Amino acid sequence: MRLKLNGITIYITESYEEMSKKTASIVLAQVTIKPNSILGLATGGTPIGLYKEMVYGYKSNGVDFSQVKTFNLDEYFPIKKDNEQSYAYYMNEKLFNHINISSENIHIPNGENVNTKEECESYNEQIYSCGGIDLQVLGIGNNGHIGFNEPDVSFEARTHLVNLDQETIEANARFFESEEEVPRQAISMGIGNIMHSRKILLIASGKSKANIISKTLFGDISPNVPASILQLHNDVTVVLDQEAAEEILQREELQEYIR
């Protein structure tokens, strides 16, 4: 099902697999139309299927990533790049090792640089000097974070060092041996960077995201729900699976489309 509401296009798919395929078709079309696209990428559980489909697009359909540049949203701090829980490691494993992207075109905040101020400034500068992000992929946290922009965020912020919320630490503990091992800080693009992307692609899967998706798309625009600022962006596509769409499908605003 496809709905269009105030500049936001929403696709509701049957399953996680379909959500991943739909999202990949949008990303792969972007790369096909503009081979030197600047892609903003996300980590976490949600985009794993997307990356699998992108690898398939490269291996089976010859989609060419040789001119593509990427900027990841965030990285834990401090963390070594070879730590299996680092986002640098994740991206290599899930995507970069399997497509023909050049290593110099890959950008991820460096969680090893103790001079975080310098790291953040240089990340902003690199995004700027590439001409900005064409298509930014976003997951969403249960608390409405995008990147690691936690509730009470400043909507203007660029790349910065953030203290992770307890809820985020608990949600991400599933990837670590124990909760104590989850780094307490991260370097994250700010909402300012995200909102300057030309296109945004937000993906969510599963029941646990149903409430925050409803607040993001239909609630007040508030720093308490960082993703709600996306209502003010003029080119947002949201791809959901059935479970993540559960609450929005109940909303009055959508009934005329559903009937």
Ligand code: PGA
């Ligand atoms: P998830 O994380 O994809 O693992 O649910 C999303 C996020 O926290 O941004």
